[in-house]
């Protein structure tokens with residue numbers, strides 16, 4: 001079973017998102033365990049204060065080292081091994097599927113969520129092994145990024161996805177975008193389902209889907225396309241698709 005412990009000031013946010021659907025089911029089946037630790041419970045202050053003014057002045061507040069480190073120790077002191085501590089931070093390496101895969105090989109992750117103000121740098125020096133961002137835009141805290149990380153890592157844990165659900169694993173893996181999908185009715189708002197999908201000819205269907213994936217990646221995600229090295233067959237498929245586009 002893979003374990004996640006989350007150090008946060010907002011533990012209530014997690015159950016709302018990670019208690020439902022695929023992740024909720026995986027938790028019920030004991031395939032993953034997600035535990036939140038409220039950093040505020042480790043405040044030594046009678047008002048449960050966990051932040052203070054920054055040395056050197058300037059605006060905002062900084063999360064104090066002591067409550068965070070004590071929250072961490074409340075987990076770590078029970079263990080005979082040292083779990084990897086990931087700090088969700090705008091300064092981290094930007095999360096991608098390769099990093100997700102790497103994290104999914106860990107037995108136990110401790111995720112530290114900071115807040116707008118940021119945390120005392122000595123916490124990072126003392127307990128953090130890895131800093132991860134989810135992209136170059138500004139959020140109000142590390143909670144949503146932690147949930148993104150848990151969701152993306154969990155779906156790679158064997159048993160989390162059903163065999164049908166893991167079927168749709170392949171495409172982003174290979175560095176290609178998904179092909180377009182359709183379900184009933186055959187005609188919606190005067191738009192019909194592509195004929196090949198109605199043909200029952202599975203070789204043609206697979207060829208068409210591959211072609212659509214290549215075309216979409218080329219047109220919508222040139223950055224992803226650049227990293228591909230296409231074989232002869234795929235090059236021909238794409239060329240054919242782009243010709244049709246010109247007509």
Ligand code: 21W
Nearest residue numbers: 088089116133134135137138139140141142145
């Ligand atoms: C936003 C924290 C801005 C800190 C001087 C020094 C975690 C995040 C976050 C946040 C600041 C991630 C300051 C993508 C994100 C996160 C909140 C800057 C002010 N002044 N991935 N420090 N985007 N964001 N602190 O925002 O915690 S992963």
